[in-house]
Amino acid sequence: MRPCAQRGILSTAALIDKAGSQLIRRHFTSVPELIAAVYASLVHYLEDVGCLRTGPFDATAARNATLEDISPDKVQWFLSRAHNARDYALAETTPVADMLTHLDLLDNGKPNHAAILLFGVKPQRFLISSELKCMHFHTLEKHKPIPSYQIYKGTIFDMVDQAVDFVMSKLNRSVGTRTLGPQAPVEYDIPQEVVTEGIVNAVAHRDYTSNASVEVQLFPDRLEIWNPGTVHPPLTLEKLLLPHASQPNNPLIAEPLFLTKYIEKAGTGTVDMLERCRKAGMREPEFRLDSGFFILTIWRNIFEIPVVQPKQELESRLESRLESLLAAKILIILKYGKQGKSGLAFKLGHKTVSGELHKQVRRLVGLNFIEMTIPKKPNSRLQKYRLTGKGQNLLTKQKNGIQDNE
Numbered sequence: 001m002r003p004c005a006q007r008g009i010l011s012t013a014a015l016i017d018k019a020g021s022q023l024i025r026r027h028f029t030s031v032p033e034l035i036a037a038v039y040a041s042l043v044h045y046l047e048d049v050g051c052l053r054t055g056p057f058d059a060t061a062a063r064n065a066t067l068e069d070i071s072p073d074k075v076q077w078f079l080s081r082a083h084n085a086r087d088y089a090l091a092e093t094t095p096v097a098d099m100l101t102h103l104d105l106l107d108n109g110k111p112n113h114a115a116i117l118l119f120g121v122k123p124q125r126f127l128i129s130s131e132l133k134c135m136h137f138h139t140l141e142k143h144k145p146i147p148s149y150q151i152y153k154g155t156i157f158d159m160v161d162q163a164v165d166f167v168m169s170k171l172n173r174s175v176g177t178r179t180l181g182p183q184a185p186v187e188y189d190i191p192q193e194v195v196t197e198g199i200v201n202a203v204a205h206r207d208y209t210s211n212a213s214v215e216v217q218l219f220p221d222r223l224e225i226w227n228p229g230t231v232h233p234p235l236t237l238e239k240l241l242l243p244h245a246s247q248p249n250n251p252l253i254a255e256p257l258f259l260t261k262y263i264e265k266a267g268t269g270t271v272d273m274l275e276r277c278r279k280a281g282m283r284e285p286e287f288r289l290d291s292g293f294f295i296l297t298i299w300r301n302i303f304e305i306p307v308v309q310p311k312q313e314l315e316s317r318l319e320s321r322l323e324s325l326l327a328a329k330i331l332i333i334l335k336y337g338k339q340g341k342s343g344l345a346f347k348l349g350h351k352t353v354s355g356e357l358h359k360q361v362r363r364l365v366g367l368n369f370i371e372m373t374i375p376k377k378p379n380s381r382l383q384k385y386r387l388t389g390k391g392q393n394l395l396t397k398q399k400n401g402i403q404d405n406e
Contacts, residue, residue: 074118
């Protein structure tokens with residue numbers, strides 16, 4: 001035998017002797033018994049190294065995360081807010097590790113995913129897709145270019161607050177009178193409580209293992225909130241419309257949100273949303289599942305076009321709510337520039353120029369809310385429409401409300 005081959009045999013023998021002291025030997029009477037034992041051992045190993053999880057995703061350790069990745073300032077903010085909102089037991093001076101332990105946010109001494117998402121210095125370093133995207137469209141469908149587009153990063157608390165501010169800044173608002181007090185009430189075409197509820201639910205219940213992000217999309221007629229995930233049994237889309245038990249997809253994320261009064265953890269969120277919309281005279285929100293997303297649609301309380309009436313009665317109705325949804329959409333589109341009927345149809349999401357679109361355009365021209373760009377050739381193929389001063393004033397009144405004089 002050659003010397004190198006002999007050395008190889010000796011090395012193998014030494015390796016076997018060394019490994020033998022670390023092994024647990026078992027006898028097997030059949031191949032299936034051996035396979036079952038190997039499978040169980042593999043599962044145990046994958047759990048130990050963090051490649052396999054048996055509990056909720058938010059409870060598993062964030063890979064390579066340490067307590068240095070938790071922000072003391074965010075923890076202190078939480079403790080102060082939770083103490084004031086729910087009389088939370090821990091003091092504001094509680095050490096970070098103690099607070100995380102109290103909320104079960106540590107996994108073998110390391111921050112879990114919930115801890116990073118709630119209190120991380122830079123959460124997206126560990127969970128890239130946890131960012132939140134906000135888009136504002138002037139068209140009724142999702143088309144480029146996007147007039148206003150923001151991507152928010154940070155903790156769950158940060159992203160919720162930023163997304164709510166984004167939506168509220170784009171909504172129409174009306175200012176009431178001071179008859180009931182020194183300050184005039186301000187109302188939006190979607191109540192802020194409804195906007196907040198929808199965004200918080202999306203962030204709290206989303207599937208954080210997905211590569212997709214939560215998307216908040218504001219259109220002229222609706223707000224859509226898309227979050228990766230689905231409805232898990234025994235819940236169904238229909239049951240969301242009725243009182244139901246709380247079943248958070250991310251229970252460790254839900255608890256701090258509850259303690260800060262971002263959620264109630266009572267299964268009442270969707271029901272409260274429906275009730276607030278009804279009280280505001282709005283169309284009921286809708287839920288649907290599509291391509292791995294749970295989608296909430298909240299219909300804006302947009303104004304309506306008055307029907308043709310005698311001049312005095314018509315003028316008195318211009319400050320009231322409009323009646324025609326299609327006509328209102330046409331005015332909103334023309335707010336951003338002149339359009340022909342084909343352009344209006346495209347922005348409305350229609351394949352062709354419908355008879356109803358022809359009718360509403362004629363009606364708006366007759367009411368002097370819009371005008372032709374080529375009035376001497378009404379049937380010209382180059383004909384477009386634009387807002388008149390009267391139409392612009394109507395939109396301004398509907399957006400800003402009518403300020404009462406002091």
